[in-house]
Amino acid sequence: MIPPFCPNPVCPHHKADSASFPIFRFYTRIGFYLTAVVGLVERFKCKSCGRSFSERTFSIDYYTKKNLDNREIFRSIGEGESVSSISRHLQCSLNSIRNRLDRLGRASIALHASLTSGLSLS
Ligand SMILES: [Zn+2]
The missing domain is CATH 1.10.10 (Arc Repressor Mutant, subunit A)
Structure with a gap:
């Protein structure tokens, strides 16, 4: 899963620029966590603001x-x-x-x- 943008509304990567998005990866992968609903869920961290989020954030x-x-x-x-x-x-x-x-x-x-x-x- 590729996060489309940072979920932090005050982060410069909140609205990803479609032209620069494929070139610059604004996030790092920081692991997984286990849920009872869907099993393993991947977590990410924004390089700019430091906010962490998961693939479920965009679901x-x-x-x-x-x-x-x-x-x-x-x-x-x-x-x-x-x-x-x-x-x-x-x-x-x-x-x-x-x-x-x-x-x-x-x-x-x-x-x-x-x-x-x-x-x-x-
Ligand atoms: Zn951010």
Whole structure:
């Protein structure tokens, strides 16, 4: 996994310059740690600000304690299934489904903003 940018918002490498990114590696690999959810996770450290982060930092499942099928949640909510029905179907709590819906919503908003940033109205 190659970290796309430093997660520290005040670091100069927070928004990686796509032209210099492949040439300059702003991070160092500092090892792995074991999680109960996904097993071994690699850790990195920014050479500029010193902040450490992991490959999970850039995942939609960052800091979750259980893996859920986000595609199934997205499909179910799109078909009008209730949150409680989805939680029964996936055998998890209501709050876990609400949390994933929040994450999917934020990711969708970010994708929409990214895709429409270069558009202009005539
Ligand atoms: Zn940094």
